[in-house]
Amino acid sequence: MAGGSFGPAGVAKERAQQYQGKVTASVIIACMVAATGGSLFGYDVGISGGVTSMDGFLSKFFHNVYEKKQHAKENNYCKYDDQGLATFTSSLYLAGLVASLVASPITRSYGRRASIIIGGISFFVGASLNAAAVHIAMLLAGRIMLGIGIGFGNQAVPLYLSEMAPTHLRGGLNMLFQLATTLGIFSANMVNYGTQKLEPWGWRLSLGLAAVPAFLMAVGGMLLPETPNSLIERGQEAKGRKVLEKIRGTSNVDAEFEDMVDASEMANSIKHPFRNILERRNRPQLVMAICMPASQIMTGINAILFYAPVLFQSMGFGKDAALYSSASTGAVLFFSTFLSIAAVDKLGRRMLLISGGIIMIICQVTVSIILGLKFGTNEHLSKGYSVLVVVVVCLFVLGFGWSWGPLGWTVPSEIFPLEIRSAGQSITVSVNFLFTFIIGQCFLSMLCAFKFGIFLFFAGWVTLMTAFVYFFLPETKGVPIEETVLLWRKHWFWKKIVGEEMESRGTPNGNAVEMDEAVRNIQ
Structure with missing residues (x-):
């Protein structure tokens, strides 16, 4: 290895200024095809919430919820409080958690394309099972196959995008994953808006159409370059x-x-990447691989997107109005991602995360106040306040869409050295799925127990994570993916951890001066 490298601390040299190349059609097309993996995740997030509010689906699989829904005197916040219904939504993410860990060695040993193809095929099988389900066991089997597909896709696609993208556009191209996710959510909301009029079998069409992005992902993965x-x-x-x-x-x-x-x-x-990721020199990246995806889910966005029709119906919106309102949030999320793509490599990751966090806090507190003052357990919101709630929720989604939505995936995918990158991405995906599972399983019960306070609960988490970014996340804008390891050496807090270990291990040539100079040049 050339002089000035970091040896055990990872590969990081002063070569960024020598990188050549331009944006080519090959890289754009490859990234666009790979990003369709995000549409699987998005489509399921959008479709499951709409399906769980459809009478035909509830009557067939969750009849007790269907009965509660018909009683006008039932507590608005508790109509959908059913652990079986929550399990339908959350089981996918528990399967995804396990699958993402299995996907790590496959992604490393057989390439990113292999995991993308496996993910597409598994999701296709799951969509087919769900569309044809005649009993709850078949429905849950389909959800598990969907989870395996998403686990493989979410593990491989962000890595693929980060590694294919040129350094100066890595943030924007990596966000194609989130853009595809938001497009999947919006498409699912539009599908639900149409199929809910096809009772009692419309839910089958909603679930079955998930096979379309799965087919595109599997075929696209076969055509992609590694x-x-x-x-x-x-x-x-x-x-x-x-x-x-x-x-x-x-x-x-x-x-x-x-x-x-x-x-x-x-x-x-490195023969045991999961063991090496626990070493002190990789401590900052490990912390980010846990905190970033956990924080992304604790914004409350998945609760809103999973259960948007349920949530809006609980607030007193009619069936059509609830689906229409949830479709509006999906559209806002989709278009807000374009703002993030345009700004991320200019303003940087930290600016977007902090500004988005502030907006989300304000919106969640506002919704909580409106519901607390104007919405009772057996009452409906007035038309004016209903419109205001939708507007504020859309502003919340806008803040998420240009910040924690895409960057919750982008930042972890670009901070790991190659030797632990696949393992690091697996941890990121697993943590994301773990918290998604917890929120998916608990949200309906939390809504019943906390009522309007549920929004204050999530606002508190957004406050904590915004402060975390301000103090602990260095800026990765414009830093080559193989040189991000240098950022921790310069950071006011993390240098106390990784700096000491680097010095104790030494560099191959003992040249600490070159190492410090490389850090200064990156900054």
Whole structure:
């Protein structure tokens, strides 16, 4: 390895200024196809909430909820409080949690494409089972297969996007995953709006159409090129350089290729990445892999997106109005992602996360006040206040859509050194699914118990995580993916942890001056 490298602390050199290349059609098309994996996640998030409010679905699988829904005197906040119904939604994410851990060694040993293809096929099978379900066991089996598909897709796609993208556009291209997710949510809301008029079988069409993005993901994965990082890591250096030259549009890729080769040497020396990720030098990345996805879910966004029709019906909206209102939030989420794509590589990750957090706090407190003052347990909101609630919820979704929505996936995917990158992404996905499962399973009961206070509960979490970003997350804008390890060495807090270990281990040439100079250049 060349002088100035970090040895055990990861590959990180002063080569970023030597990177050549431009945005090519190959990289744009590859990233767009790969990002369709996000539409699987989004479609399920959007579709499950609408389906669980449809009378035909409830009457067939959750008849007690259907009966409660028909009683006007039932507490508005508690009509849908049923653990079986919650399990229908949350079981997918428990399966996804396990699948994401299984996907890590497959993604590392067989490439990012392999996991993308497996994810698409599994999701296709799950969609087919759900559409044809005649009893609850078949319905849950389909949800588990959907979860396996999402677990593989969410593990591989963000990695694929980060590794294919040129450094100066990595944030924007990585957000194609979130853009596809929001498009999936919006599409699902539109499908639900149409199929809820096809009672009692419309829910089958809603669930079955999930096979469409799954098919696109599986076929697209077969046509995609593998990332040069993965090829080099698996010993195919010549092929990796060829792909790198193609996606960068130039043969002058020596600097970037050398960084990948050095990272690969380090990666292949690590036999137990899940064990190595626990070491002190990787402590900052491990903390982010846990806190970022956990915080993303604790914004409360999944509760709103999962149960938007249920939530709006609980507030007194009619069936059509509830689905229409939830479709509005899906549309806002989709278009807000474009704002994030346009701004992330200009304003940086921290600016978007902090500003989005402030907006979400204000909106959640506002909704809580409106419901607390104007909405009783057996009453309906007036038309004026109903419109105001929808507007404020849409503003909340807007704040999430340009901040924690895309960046909850982008930041963890770009901060790990190659030797633990797949393991780190698995932890990120697993934590995301764990908290999604918990919120999905508990939200209906929490809504019944907390009533309007549920929004204050989530606002408190958003306050904590916004402060966490301000104090502990360094800016990764414009930093090559193989050099982000240097950021922790410079950070006011993390340098106390990783800096001391780097110095105690030393660099191969003992050149701490070069290491500090590399840190200053990145900053």
